[in-house]
Each structure stands twice: as structure tokens, then as C-alpha cells.
Amino acid sequence: MSIQWFPGHMNAARKKAEEAMENVDLVIEVLDARLPMASCNPIVEQLRRFRNRPCLKILNKSDLADPAVTEAWCAHFDAQPDTTAYAMTTKKPADVARIIPMAKKLAPHRNDATKPLRMMIMGIPNVGKSTLMNALLKRRVAKVGDEPAVTKTQQRIYLSNEVVLIDTPGLLWPKIELPSDGLMLAASHAVGTNAVIEEEVAEFLAGLLLQRYPQLLTARYGFATAGRDAVGVIEGLAAKRGFKLRGGDMDYEKAAHTLLLDYRSGALGRISLETPDTRTAALAAHAEAMRIKQEQEAAAAAARLEERMRGKRGT
Template identity: 45%
Template sequence: MQIQWYPGHMHKASKQIKETLPQVDVIIEVLDARIPYSSTNPMLATLRGDKPCIKVLSKSDLADPTLTAQWQAYLEQEQSVRSLAISSEQPASLKQLTELCRSMFPAKAKSLKGIHALIVGIPNVGKSTLINILAKRVIAKTGNEPAITKHQQRINLGDGIVLSDTPGVLWPNIENRNSGYRLAATGAIKETAMQNDDVALFTAEYLLKAYPEALLKRYQLNTLPATDYELLEAVGKKRGCLRGGGGVDMDKVSKLLLTELRSGNLGRITLETPAMMSKEQEETLRIQAEKAIKRAQRKDKKRPKKS
């Protein structure tokens, strides 16, 4: 599933990030702990260079704790990157972020200038909630619908830290098929950009392999279905997601599964692992190479032939 969803304010935000970076001491990139790879913006990695970066794994209360630890170890292999797992349900964990910033720049924290941090993240990753808790007042709008923040804003958090916020930026073209599905499954992409049943089938296939016990427990199934479609059918029958005549309403059961995943009712689930990274990155590079060849071929066809 290739998704192209890039509102105009996101293009503007990309330009603002480029303009702000020279004045920034540290970048705080907020990731979804359930999809740390898919919720990373590759554009940011290109922009930041060797600028210090704190990768914040938000919504860690919804993610598999074992895999969250693996992701932190993986992310910190990159030079000048630190990581931190947080949850808005545990405000005390958020204090570690400001403490980490001050420990990275002890001299600047005590100076009049203070530490200038830029906070970035894709839509609906929990960035606005994090800002409001750190600021101890409502600064940024929050909500379940992605792309709520529209303008860059500057917030003084006190204790020597000034935070610049940007709108959630989703890169223009999500070429990794699996990342597109995972972003949709967690609610980072508006529902108008995808089909619920496609996303639910992808999610069901992964859950059958990675979290079979969670499915059996949540939906009180006697046996585990063999396929993604059979799982949705079984859940639909258990939960009464039926059409006239007794058939399963696939759209209704798809929405139910995705809602329960996003709310944490299925348990603490992570949709990707560090071990899956290399294979998917290779696939993305292959797709990019194929597109480059096709572009070159189109250009050759347009060139006038020599007589």
C-alpha cells in the first residue's frame, strides 16, 4: 500500500525545520514506541547531520516492553543519538526528558541563553500531549485525528530549556509498503487515505504470528484461525459484526480490530522489530532504484532522435 498524503502545511514545516536547525542545540524526535522505524521521518536524518538527537518513544505503555528495550539499544547505535521511553499515563517519566537535555548540555543549561531544543514528529505520535505536560499548561492542541498542529511555536519550559514545536511532518511518499500499513494501523494516517479492511488484514496477519495468545484471550477463541481473513471472520462472529443474512461485515470488524489495537485493549503490542529493519530497507532501496530506472527510460523516450 503506497500512501501519498502531504498537506500543504507539512511542506511549510519542512522548510521551517531547515531554517531553525542552525540555532538548535538538540533535536527531540518523538516516535511511536509501537512502530519506531515506521514513525521515523527519513527526511529528518538527512537534515540533522550530526546534530545531537533524543529519540523519544512515546506511547510506551501500549508497546511491548521487551521490544521497546531492543529498539532503544538499536537506536543508540547511531552516533550522537540517545533514546527515552515515555508514557503520558506516567507523567513522571516525562521529567527524564528535560533531565537528559540538561545532562547533555550542562553549561548551556546554567547560562542565560539556555538550551534550544527542536521537537519534531509525524502526526498523531503524541508530540502535543508531551509538550503540554512538560509546559504544565495547554500549549498544543491534542486529538486522535492526525495533523492538528499547523504552525511552529516557541515554548519556554523553564529550567534553562526553550522548545520549538513544529507541525507533524509525514514524508511526501511512503514507499515502504509495510510502513504504510503500520502507520495506518496506529492512526498516524487519516482514514480517507486507506481502506480499513486492507489495514486490518495486514494487522491480523502480523498478530497471528507475533501475538497469538493475545488474540485468543481477547476474543475468547477456542482455536487460532489459520489466516488473516479467517481471524476477522471469527472476531466478527464473536462480536456481532454481522450483515443481513448472518455474514460478517468486514468493514465493521476491521474498524473494531484497529480500534482495539490503538486503545491497547489487545495488550501491549509492537508492530515491528529491529530484526525486520534490514529486509525492509533493502526492499525500499529496490523500489527506489526501479523508479529511477523508469524515470531515466521516460527521459530517453522524450529526447529527440538524431537524424
């Protein structure tokens, strides 16, 4: 399943972000610590690099992610120019308090009321931008909800005389190239429910958990994972929880939904859907698939051309 979700308001948000970027000193990109690259918007990278703006990449929800994997991702981002990575959770005020000092280090030339530090907060839908805004300001100024695309307009807020925050709507990109990225985003609730088939997303998640965190499935649901595939995991969950439809058939849809909710809430444990190594492998596999596809399309086009030429010679 190829997942794509780019509502009309996102295109408008992209244009406004592009306009505002000229007058911004620093970009704070909020990522999901469980899928840092899949939740890293290439539009954000394009806009901020065009203006040569440094970036503080916040790996939010780090309390839900695998700690060792998060550490590897922070090292990965820190190795990039003009980039600092910071893993945190908005549930801890001490984590939030470190953001402004880190941001000031990335833009030391903007440090007083005459030249306030202007920061734009960007990220995909439902990654925690609004919650972060409220935590930084220590009051509720941004609407928060467990649904993607809650924020739809850009707003400018003064944290102090020295720091200005520009909040932006959650922004995806028009075409998600890697199918696995779309599935990871959907599993993490960054994509509108009308764009996904929940059972397929749950099967993707179950397959990944079987490969990397089978012990968490056993601990949560009480069945052994040996010999099971992704569908078998969801069926096992349904059996253990007694999810049945009228007539006694298994309620597969409810079991799939439960698996996704348990992952999203952290009830399954601390899980990372991708690592720097799996990301490299996925990109290589995608590039090879695209190369084969292009070769096949070129061969098919050549065959069609040859067929037409034979037809002309025959006449």
C-alpha cells in the same frame, strides 16, 4: 496498497523546521514505540544531521509496546552517534520529568539564562508531541486530539529561563518507500483516514498479529487462530461480536475497524509492529525488489530500442 499522505501544510512545516534548525541546540524526536523506525522521519534526520544537532529519540507510548522489543530498539538507537533513546509514556509524570535532564546532557554548553537550551520537538502526526508538550509544561498549551495533523503551526514556548521548547506540526515525508511502513503508520493512526482503505490496513495488522502475537488474538476475541489467515481473523472477530448488516450478512467493515481500535487503545495487549531484525529484513527485501524492477525496466527499454532499430533497418 501503497499509502502516501503529505498535505500542503506539511511542506510548509518542513520549510519552517529547516529555517529554525539553525537556532536549535537539540532535537527531540517523538517516535511511536510500537514502530520506532517506521515512525522515524528521514526529513528530521536530514535536517538535524546537516546542522550537527544531537537527538533525543523518545519512544513514546511504550506502555502499549512489547517491552523486550522496545529494549532492543533503545539499544539500536543508542549505538548511533549523537543519539540517546528513551522509552516512556506521558501518562507517568516521573517519565516526563527525566526528559529535561537527559536533554541537558546532550547539550551541556547551553545551561543558563544567558544561553538557554533551545529544543525542537518533532515527530510524525498523532504520535503524542502535543501531549508531551503539555506534560513538560504542566499546563495545556498545545491542542491534543486523536486525529493526525491536529497541530498545524510552529510555536515557541519557554519552559523556564533556561529551557525553550519549539513545537512543530506532525510531519510525514513526501514518499514512503516501504509499503509496510505506510501500513504500520495507518494502523497506528498517523495517516489521515482519507488516504487509506481501513479493511486493507486491518488485514495487514491481522496478518502480523497471526505471525507474532496469536495468543493475544485468542485472549481478546476467544477463538483459536490455527488455520486462519488475516481475513479469517477479521471474520472470526465479526462472528464473536455479532457484527451483522441488515439481511444477516457479516459486517466486515465494522470488524476491521474494531481490530484497529483495539490495537490502538492497547486493548489487545502490548504489541510491537517491528523489531530491529524485521526492519533489516524488510529493507533487504525492498532493495532486492528494487534491483529486480530496475533490471526489468532496463531490459524492457533495451527491447524497445532494439525494436525501433529493426524498424529503421527494415526501411
